[in-house]
Amino acid sequence: MGARSHTPSGAAGRAPSAGPPSSLRNVVLVGHSGAGKTTLVEALALSTGAVNRAGRVEDGTCVSDHDEIEHRQHRSVQLSLVPLGWDGLKINLLDTPGYADFVGELRAGLRAADAALFVVSAAEGAEGVAGATRLVWEECAAVGMPRxxxxxxxxxxxxxxxxxxxxCxxxxxxxxxxxxxxxYLPRYGTEAPDGHAPVTGLVGLLSGRLFDYSSGERVESEPEPGQLPLIEEARNRLIEGIIAESEDETLMDRYLAGEPIDAKTLVQDLERAVARGTFHPVLAAAPAAPGARQGLGTVELLELVSGGFPTPPERTVPPVTTISGSPREELRCDPGGPLVAEVVRTAxxxxxxxxxxxxxxxxxLRPDETVHVCGHGLADRGHxxxxxxxxxxxxxxxxxxxxxxxxxxxxGDLACVARLSRAETGDTLSDRADPLLMAPWxxxxxxxxxxxxxxxxxDEDKLSQGLARLxxxxxxxxxxxxPDxxxxxxxxxxxxxxxxxxxxxxSRYGVQVDVVGHRVALRETFAGRxxxxxxxxxxxxxxxxxxICEIEVEPLPxxxxxxxxxxxxxxAVPRQFIPSVEKGVRAQAERGFGGGHPLVDxxxxxxxxxxxxxxxxxxxxxxxxxLALREAAQETRRHLLEPVAExxxxxxxxxxxxxxSDLSSRRGRVLGTEQAPGARTLVRAEVPELEIERYxxxxxxxxxxxxxxxxxxxxxxxxxxxxAARLREERREPA
Known part of the structure; x- marks a missing residue:
């Protein structure tokens, strides 16, 4: 944004220390798999001095190294925290998986952050901002998160x-x-034989300065006179966009009257608009070349994070209640206030x-303190x-x-806590003398x-405990x-x-399991008397x-x-034995016939x-x-009943x-459609559960x-x- 000198906080391999909440920035990186989030984190770590030119911390590992599963699969599968120091600030970068299967880790990152960086591949066109990326952008917009x-x-x-x-x-x-x-606009170098000219630097639209990265170091200079007209249109549009978001209502009139607006005022208004979540700047970034100290655009990105993204005290703390659900006063991000923390990831x-x-x-939060751990609302998921x-x-x-x-x-800060044996993701930690519960995400x-x-x-002996931990x-x-x-x-x-x-x-719990075919809970009923x-x-x-007993059976609705x-x-059957007959009938109905499907209706x-x-x-x-019920079952056809879901x-x-069309091919019955916000439609249908196992x-x-x-x-x-015939044949069940 502006042309300033910067100092990384700390030497390579040293984690930055935290100061007051105003010196913290919590930023989550969002983007689909392959967009380059982890590569960007490593480039930022290099520019801040967190790693050396080989991209390593002092123990020889990468700052973004994760568990063995991620190395084997060559993709991120969990949320990771990378703290960086810059200009006296501590920046907590939260790198999230881009694959849709791990959206839970993404949601946890959004909860822990105060602003979001959407990482988009410039090589993918519209595909780069389609699908899940657009949905997450809308989620952030709904809660006013700066982006x-x-x-x-x-x-x-x-x-x-x-x-x-x-x-975009x-x-x-x-x-x-x-x-x-x-x-910023990219500055291109010499065109290669394939016709592609590499980006070697950036031109600041507000500062009018040229930032050249071709040497591996950020070198600032004045652009050549012939280059300024090339950025004039983009510069004017940016200034108008910033002024439109300015709280100074006179600024637009002054601009339209031809009065020059100084860059300092524009930068301040830009930073305020970004922090409010009403203006979303686009920047460019690229990893550093081997042996270089800075990647293209990393300093400009760090400037935006430090100057434009909000501090934790500027964001609203999620609402809390007492354990019984009674409302409590709104909390502030105050180190001296009542303790309220949340577990955003468990490993x-x-x-x-x-x-x-x-x-x-x-x-x-301090070590060796006793805190209250509270979690509600996920009992249906095994929590x-x-x-x-x-x-x-x-x-x-x-x-x-x-x-x-x-x-x-x-x-406002984040840390890892050891030995919380009962705490799970989403749980609230609070003072045991004043236990509180934070609304879950x-x-x-x-x-x-x-x-x-x-x-x-x-494996049988360890399976239950391993699944519970998982x-x-x-x-x-x-x-x-x-149970069915x-x-x-x-x-x-x-x-x-x-x-x-x-x-x-x-790998973690030493439990080897076999995946077997999932069975839908089917039932049976009689087709006739x-x-x-x-x-x-x-x-x-x-x-x-x-x-000896004789029964008659008829189907019901x-x-x-x-x-x-x-x-x-x-x-003929003494009174004391009639409940016994009923008990035997109900037990046989529960066991079913041949296929093991319960008899109902x-x-x-x-x-x-x-x-x-x-x-x-x-x-x-x-x-x-x-025995009587089994004989009756042999005397008539039975209908197989399948569960239907809305x-x-x-x-x-x-x-x-x-x-x-797809729902129809799954034997679905469409109940109706209705318009939903965001150019979307809500489709309701009833579909057999057998047809939507992999939906x-x-x-x-x-x-x-x-x-x-x-x-x-x-x-x-x-x-x-x-x-039903095909299913019985597959399972080799009697008709």
Whole structure:
């Protein structure tokens, strides 16, 4: 922005120390996979002196080094914190995964940050800001989070800074494209044989200065006179965009009257507009060449972060309540205030155990203190509600693969906390004398079921504990022990999410599992009336077993369950044994026939039977009742009932036809459509659950990641005979 000299805070390999909240900047990096977020973090670390020219901290690792899974998969799968020092400030960069399966980590980063950098590849055209990137931009806009855009991959022959800036303004600017404008224009070097000219520097539109990076160092100079007219149009548009957002209502009149506006005033108004979230500058960045000290645009980006992004005290603290839900006064980002911190990520370290990344919103967190840990609202995902006191272990800040111990973590800052054995992602830490609960952030619902079984006997003993730890780390995952199918099911956001979960089970917790076919909870009912006779007569010396009962069975409307009616006359079945017959019938209905699907929606009428004065018993009549129902089941056809879910799909208007066609191919019944904000349509349909097991994956592919859906069980209804026959054949079940 302005032309200033800057000093990195600290030498390579040394984590910056935190000062007051006003000296902190918490910035989350957002962008799809491959946009260059991690590369940008490393370039910024080099410019701030956090790493040496080889890109390494003092222990030889990269500042962005993560766990082994990320190295094997060559992509980020979890939120990571990289603290940098710049001009006396501490900048906490939160690098988030770009793949849609790990949107939970992205949401955690948004919660912990006060501003967002959207990293967009200049080589991808409109695809670079489509789908998930646009959705996250809208989420940030809804809460007023300040945003800026960084264009990467400028070295690509397909990259076009001006064209990509225009696309960002159209797609992300929405109704106000003039709020998305560049602060600098690229300066190109000598054209290569392939016709592509590399970007070697930047021209500041406000300062009118040239910043040349071709030597590997940022060199500032005056542009040549012939270059100034080339930037005049972009400069005027930027000035007009800044003035339009200015709080000084006289500024526009002065500008239109031809009065020159000094650069200092423009920079101040720009920084205020960025901090308010009403103006979104576009910048360019590229990694440093081997041996260079600075990457292109990194200093300009750090200037924006330090001068334009808000401090923690300038952002509103999320609302808190008491444990019982009573409202509390609004908190401020004050190190001396009541302690309120939130766990934004949970991970397990093989040496120190569970590590919790915490954002402190109010008060000061210190090691060896006892705090209250509270979590509510995710019991349906395997996260039990809990209110416990725990002792805080060591506080540290990650730097490469090292953890640098710190003495405290004040309001506005982030740190890792060791040995919080009960704390899970999303939990609130507060003073045990004044326990508080912070409203949780919105988490996506996992929609892809993955059924697992222990690989061997040794794994069975560790499976339950391993799954519990896995779910405690990741609130976007749900653990289900399905009582109808007996399966253990991990509900995930997608295939990559599931793959990482299973790999963590194996590598972190030593649990090997096999993925098996997920079974939908099917049921059966009778297609027509039937009768059955159950005869259980055995005599082998002493007391025998004697029970005979006759029943009639008829189908009932869906959702009725199993009714039992007694119409025995003349005491053919003694009164004391009629409940035994019912118990046997209900037990057999629950077990099902052959396929193991429970029998529902029938009326079973006991019409006759016989008993013996000595050999009849409760157990004998239970067995007879079960046998009678099994015989009746052989006398008539049975309908297989499948669960049906109501699906609500929120999709961009351009993909509505595709979604409707796909739902129809899944035997879905469209209930209706309605217009939703943001050029989107809400499609509601009823679809058999058998047809949407992989819908989370398929919908993402159909809509380029622009759609979201929810599902809710509605009822069981008869499955088409041809589908039922195919399913029975696949499972080798009797008809």
């Amino acid at each position: 800026a855009i960084v264009l990467t991959h400028l070295e690509s022959a397909r990259a076009g800074f001006e064209e990509m800036t225009r696309i 303004a159209e797609v992300l600017g929405g109704e106000d494209p003039d709020a998305v404008l560049p602060l 397990s370290d093989p040496y120190v155990g569970r590590m919790s990344l915490v954002r402190v919103f109010s008060g000061t 039990e509600d809990h209110d416990v006191d725990e002792r805080v272990g060591a506080l540290s800040v990650p730097f490469g693969k090292q953890q640098r111990v710190v003495s405290e973590c004040g309001a 919105r988490m996506p619902d996992p929609m892809l079921p993955v059924a697992v079984e222990a690989h061997g006997k040794s 779910v405690a780390e990741d609130p976007t995952m749900r653990l289900e022990h399905n 199918t007996g399966q253990v099911v991990l509900w995930c956001l997608g295939e990559a999410h599931a793959g990482v979960a299973l790999e963590r089970l194996r 039937a009768a059955g006779r159950g005869r259980h007569v055995k005599q082998s010396g002493g007391h025998g077993q004697y029970a 869906g959702g009725t369950g199993v009714e039992f009616v007694d119409r025995v006359v003349g005491g 029938v009326r079973v009428t006991l019409v006759d039977g016989k008993a013996h004065s000595v050999d009849s018993s409760d157990a004998a009549f239970q067995t007879a009742g079960a 699906v609500a799909v929120r999709v961009a208007d351009e993909f509505v036809g595709t979604v409707l 989370a994956v398929d919908l993402r592919a159909l809509t380029h990641g622009t759609a979201r859906f929810s599902r809710a069980y509605v009822r069981h209804e008869p499955m088409p005979e041809q589908v």
